[in-house]
Amino acid sequence: MKQPNTLRHLAVIMDGNGRWANERGLKRTKGHEEGAERVRDITTYCALHPTIESLTLYAFSTENWKRPKMEVDFLMRLLDRYLTNEIPVYMEHNVRLEVIGDIDRFSKKLQKTIAKVKGTTANNTSLTQVLALNYGSRDEIIRAVNRVIDAGEAVTEESLGAALDTPYVDADLLVRTSGEQRLSNYLLWQLSYAEFIFTDTLWPDFKPDELETLIDQYEGRERRFGGI
Ligand code: IPE
Ligand code: IPE
Numbered sequence: 001m002k003q004p005n006t007l008r009h010l011a012v013i014m015d016g017n018g019r020w021a022n023e024r025g026l027k028r029t030k031g032h033e034e035g036a037e038r039v040r041d042i043t044t045y046c047a048l049h050p051t052i053e054s055l056t057l058y059a060f061s062t063e064n065w066k067r068p069k070m071e072v073d074f075l076m077r078l079l080d081r082y083l084t085n086e087i088p089v090y091m092e093h094n095v096r097l098e099v100i101g102d103i104d105r106f107s108k109k110l111q112k113t114i115a116k117v118k119g120t121t122a123n124n125t126s127l128t129q130v131l132a133l134n135y136g137s138r139d140e141i142i143r144a145v146n147r148v149i150d151a152g153e154a155v156t157e158e159s160l161g162a163a164l165d166t167p168y169v170d171a172d173l174l175v176r177t178s179g180e181q182r183l184s185n186y187l188l189w190q191l192s193y194a195e196f197i198f199t200d201t202l203w204p205d206f207k208p209d210e211l212e213t214l215i216d217q218y219e220g221r222e223r224r225f226g227g228i
């Protein structure tokens with residue numbers, strides 16, 4: 001009998017916070033607040049999962065600066081508050097924080113918070129939670145190519161993969177919530193051979209129970225990697 005696929009790296013596009021709030025007659029910012037609660041639940045689930053090593057979450061894209069300043073400012077403050085309050089949770093569940101994306105554009109205060117949480121959690125080993133912040137896949141790849149060129153190396157799959165914001169780990173499964181079926185400039189390199197699952201559930205409604213069902217689906221798929 002076929003062995004189930006092992007899930008090591010789960011990538012998620014957390015989408016639908018605004019629509020979740022609109023449906024309830026609330027401000028979009030309420031949706032983001034509720035969404036932050038799901039980040040905690042899903043991260044905890046993944047930390048306890050026997051095979052998941054990395055969870056990469058799309059939290060703010062290079063395109064999200066197009067949103068009204070008020071919403072962007074809110075998201076920045078929410079991120080700062082979330083990370084600051086989350087340290088005990090990261091420690092309790094043995095989760096390490098990593099970041100991909102170009103955070104130079106963030107305020108010095110937020111950059112300091114990120115550095116602090118990364119430092120505090122650096123030795124945790126159950127799960128690496130990778131937050132994609134001011135992240136765009138094209139931006140990441142261009143920065144990586146320039147790093148390789150600046151180092152005087154040949155551009156190969158290995159050198160480019162190693163020059164990405166986190167050393168390249170293949171994503172096994174991509175989940176996008178909210179019914180949209182697109183990548184929105186997310187992990188183009190890392191998702192090359194991932195399985196994709198799109199769910200209509202809006203991110204603030206996405207619970208560990210549903211993730212478990214989606215992981216079962218993933219485990220039963222046939223991954224051929226170009227072979228037969
Ligand atoms: C995802 O939810 C969160 C971010 C992109 C920061 P959205 O804010 O995109 O919610 P919708 O897609 O408008 O419902
Ligand atoms: C992708 O969602 C970015 C994040 C989830 C952070 P968007 O809502 O920004 O993407 P589009 O605009 O629907 O492609």
Ligand code: MG
Nearest residue numbers: 015016017018
């Ligand atoms: Mg959206």
